Every structure is written in C-alpha cells, then in structure tokens.
Amino acid sequence: MTKCIRHLKLLKKTKITTFAPMEQRVKSILASKYGQETAVFLFVMTIHLLKYDWVHHRSALALAGAFGYFLILYIHAQTNRFLLLPTLLVKRMPFEYIGGTIVLILLFSFGIHEYANYVLAKIPNSSPSYNKGFLYQAAGVTANLVIILGPIIMFKFYREQKRQQDEALLFNELQLQSLRSQLNPHFLFNTFNTLYGTSLQHPERTPDLIMKVSQLLRYQIESDSRQWVTLEEELEFINSYIQLEKERVGYRCNIAFDDKIKASDSYKIPPMLLIVFVENAFKHGTGTVENCFVTISMEIVDSKLVAKISNSIPQKKQQVISTKIGLQKTRERLDLLHGDNYKMEVDQQPECYTVSLELPLKKVASCHPCAVA
Numbered sequence: 001m002t003k004c005i006r007h008l009k010l011l012k013k014t015k016i017t018t019f020a021p022m023e024q025r026v027k028s029i030l031a032s033k034y035g036q037e038t039a040v041f042l043f044v045m046t047i048h049l050l051k052y053d054w055v056h057h058r059s060a061l062a063l064a065g066a067f068g069y070f071l072i073l074y075i076h077a078q079t080n081r082f083l084l085l086p087t088l089l090v091k092r093m094p095f096e097y098i099g100g101t102i103v104l105i106l107l108f109s110f111g112i113h114e115y116a117n118y119v120l121a122k123i124p125n126s127s128p129s130y131n132k133g134f135l136y137q138a139a140g141v142t143a144n145l146v147i148i149l150g151p152i153i154m155f156k157f158y159r160e161q162k163r164q165q166d167e168a169l170l171f172n173e174l175q176l177q178s179l180r181s182q183l184n185p186h187f188l189f190n191t192f193n194t195l196y197g198t199s200l201q202h203p204e205r206t207p208d209l210i211m212k213v214s215q216l217l218r219y220q221i222e223s224d225s226r227q228w229v230t231l232e233e234e235l236e237f238i239n240s241y242i243q244l245e246k247e248r249v250g251y252r253c254n255i256a257f258d259d260k261i262k263a264s265d266s267y268k269i270p271p272m273l274l275i276v277f278v279e280n281a282f283k284h285g286t287g288t289v290e291n292c293f294v295t296i297s298m299e300i301v302d303s304k305l306v307a308k309i310s311n312s313i314p315q316k317k318q319q320v321i322s323t324k325i326g327l328q329k330t331r332e333r334l335d336l337l338h339g340d341n342y343k344m345e346v347d348q349q350p351e352c353y354t355v356s357l358e359l360p361l362k363k364v365a366s367c368h369p370c371a372v373a
Contacts, residue, residue, distance in 0.1 A: 077148035223271035285311025
C-alpha cells in the first residue's frame with residue numbers, strides 16, 4: 001500500500017513537471033501583444049464559422065469563401081481600430097467617431113452583401129446563412145465589430161495596466177538603489193578632494209563649488225520621492241555635475257556641454273535618467289593622464305529630447321571597475337517608460353564612445369512629490 005501511494009505521488013509530480021514548461025510557454029505567448037492578437041483572430045473566426053453552419057462547408061472552395069467573408073468583417077474591425085479610433089475617439093471627438101463608424105458599417109455592409117450575392121451564391125455547398133438581405137448583413141457587420149474590438153481593447157487595457165505596475169515596481173527598486181548610493185564614498189571622496197585642491201589654489205571659487213555639491217546631494221535626496229521632475233531641474237543637476245567634473249579634470253580634458261534647450265520647464269522627465277550616461281562618460285573617458293574629451297549636446301526636436309554623449313577612449317587608461325548595472329537598469333527603465341517609442345544607439349569606435357538618445361517628452365502638468373505605494 002505504501003509503495004502504491006509513493007508511486008502515485010511520483011507519477012503526479014512527473015505530470016506537473018512535464019506540463020509546467022508548456023503552461024509557462026502558453027502564458028508567455030498570451031502575454032505578448034501578437035499572441036493576444038492571434039488568439040482573438042482564431043477565436044472570433046471559429047465562432048463565426050460555427051455560427052454560419054460550418055458543417056455546410058463540405059468543400060475547400062466553400063470553406064475558402066466562408067473565410068473570405070470573415071476576412072472582410074475582420075478588415076472592417078481593424079479599419080475602425082486603426083483609422084477611426086486614433087483619429088477621432090482618442091482626440092475626444094465622440095460624435096464624429098459615431099458618424100464615421102456608421103458610414104464605415106454601411107460601406108462594408110454593402111460590400112459584404114455584394115460578396116455574398118455574387119461570390120458565395122455561386123459556390124456549391126456554401127452555407128445558406130450568407131444569403132441574407134442588406135439589413136441582416138449590416139447587423140452582422142456591427143455585431144462582429146463589437147466582438148472583435150471588445151477583446152482587443154480589453155487586452156490593450158490589460159497590457160497598459162501591467163506596464164504601469166511594472167513601472168511602479170521598477171521605480172521602487174530604483175528608489176532603493178538610489179538610497180543605497182546617495183552617500184557613495186567614492187563620489188564623496190572625489191568631491192571633497194576637488195574642493196580641497198581648489199581651496200588651496202583658488203580659494204575664491206570654493207563657495208561656488210560647495211553650493212554645486214549641496215545642489216547635487218539635495219537633488220538626489222528630493223528626487224527620490226518624485227516620479228517626474230521638470231527638464232529644467234534635470235539639466236541644472238547635470239550642469240552642476242559637469243562643472244564639478246571640470247574642476248577635477250578640466251585642466252587635462254576638453255569638456256563641452258552644448259545645451260540648446262529653451263523653455264525646458266514646460267517638459268517633464270523621470271529624475272536621474274540622464275545622469276547615468278553623463279557619469280559613465282566621465283568615468284571611462286577621463287581615467288587617463290593623456291588628453292581626453294567629453295562632449296554632451298542636448299536639444300528638443302518635435303517634442304523629443306535628442307541627446308548625444310561622447311567620450312574619448314584613452315589608449316593607456318586606468319582600470320575602471322564597472323558592473324554595468326546602471327546602464328542595464330536605465331535601459332529597462334526606458335523600456336517600461338516608453339516601450340518602442342524611444343531610440344538608444346551606442347557607437348563604439350577605437351578612440352570614441354558615443355551614446356545617442358531620442359526620448360519623447362511630456363508636457364508639465366504637475367511634478368510635485370507623489371506617494372508611491
């Protein structure tokens with residue numbers, strides 16, 4: 001009896017282990033946009049063929065005619081989705097959208113009515129359900145519009161909610177990581193070393209440097225409780241950091257910051273997003289005693305932030321320990337914030353390393369601190 005129970009438990013465990021990867025694969029496919037689109041297409045097509053007496057399609061030609069009928073209905077729904085929805089409804093023009101939808105339904109109803117009378121009617125063994133009047137076809141076009149667009153919009157809402165949840169989780173993770181790195185000993189060492197050296201050679205510049213350091217530390221601490229800051233605040237932080245680096249390595253490095261952005265306070269951006277690329281340029285471009293350079297340019301083109309950060313690659317550079325976690329987390333953060341709507345290109349040449357960014361910007365509504373659950 002005991003051996004039998006053990007055998008049953010082992011068999012059950014083997015089944016769970018066997019079906020687990022398949023279940024995970026199915027969930028992964030359905031979680032993607034294209035997997036959801038395919039599932040909706042196959043589901044609605046199956047319902048359509050069953051509704052219109054699939055058993056009557058006794059030939060390949062009749063089945064092809066039925067599929068063509070469904071394809072017209074599907075094209076109608078997708079036309080409404082990609083033409084009318086983004087053009088009228090998203091832009092808050094509901095009455096124009098309703099009018100456009102009615103016109104589109106009438107046009108496709110006429111087309112599908114003609115298809116049923118002049119194409120399906122001539123196919124042997126085709127379903128008699130297609131041979132209906134214009135009003136019946138119009139009702140079918142309307143019903144299929146709801147059946148097709150309903151799941152698609154529901155899945156889109158699900159993906160948006162999941163993206164926001166992932167973004168919130170990543171924000172919390174980045175917040176904890178930022179808290180751990182606020183008092184970075186290496187950063188503080190370089191900062192105070194710069195202040196000490198400047199105070200000996202140029203004591204009159206020390207108060208300004210102390211102010212810049214305080215701004216850096218204050219911005220780091222305050223931005224942890226905010227999901228958005230104005231672009232002006234972010235650029236001021238970057239400029240303070242660059243000025244500090246100029247005091248440290250400016251005597252042997254050519255450092256240039258070309259800020260072409262005007263009215264930057266009208267846009268908002270996630271805090272501490274750009275500093276990773278700037279800090280990386282100084283870390284890897286200035287670790288040498290030979291001549292080096294760091295060039296940074298930023299501008300706004302069509303409501304997009306276009307940034308280019310370049311640094312030299314010294315032939316004889318000091319060993320710099322890098323885990324690349326900062327760049328990896330930043331790329332993940334960009335993926336969650338902008339999806340496929342941003343560009344990040346890395347061009348590594350023998351003597352130069354360049355990162356090019358193109359990020360969509362949002363207009364400022366409110367950048368005040370907000371609570372994070």
